[in-house]
Amino acid sequence: MMCILCRIVEGTLPSYKVYEDEHTLAFLDIAPVADGHVLLITKHHQQFVEDLPEEVYKALFESLKRLVKPIQAAFDAPASNISINNGPNAGQIIPHVHIHIIPRPKKAGKNLFSGAARFKPRSKEYFEKIAERIMKEINR
Numbered sequence: 001m002m003c004i005l006c007r008i009v010e011g012t013l014p015s016y017k018v019y020e021d022e023h024t025l026a027f028l029d030i031a032p033v034a035d036g037h038v039l040l041i042t043k044h045h046q047q048f049v050e051d052l053p054e055e056v057y058k059a060l061f062e063s064l065k066r067l068v069k070p071i072q073a074a075f076d077a078p079a080s081n082i083s084i085n086n087g088p089n090a091g092q093i094i095p096h097v098h099i100h101i102i103p104r105p106k107k108a109g110k111n112l113f114s115g116a117a118r119f120k121p122r123s124k125e126y127f128e129k130i131a132e133r134i135m136k137e138i139n140r
Contacts, residue, residue, distance in 0.1 A: 016028040016131040018134045018135050021063060023060065028127055034102050035075060035130060042059075042097050048087060048097070060099070067101060078104075078106060
């Protein structure tokens with residue numbers, strides 16, 4: 001069975017894309033812990049970040065640097081949670097390198113997200129609106 005993130009890269013599974021380049025793809029997490037929760041992935045399938053080819057590794061972190069400020073700006077967030085679960089013992093569920101970028105708006109305070117947020121029903125319109133908001137900031 002093909003990796004779910006590889007299927008998103010090849011376009012056989014839908015996603016709400018916010019950014020794409022030669023080596024990376026960023027899209028909304030389908031079960032976000034907060035508005036604007038983005039997954040940044042490599043187009044190259046690899047489970048562990050340390051095993052990425054150097055060119056892909058550099059591109060991944062260049063994309064991360066490029067995306068953090070626009071994602072934060074889209075939600076009036078002075079900060080964000082940025083995380084990589086690198087392997088099953090670290091909580092990696094999908095064996096494909098990916099980075100979570102979660103904007104932390106001022107109104108959120110110091111409380112981190114609640115797992116309950118992942119189960120909140122969201123519509124196609126919700127995802128389209130959030131993706132549009134982020135892309136607008138990226139393209140400024």
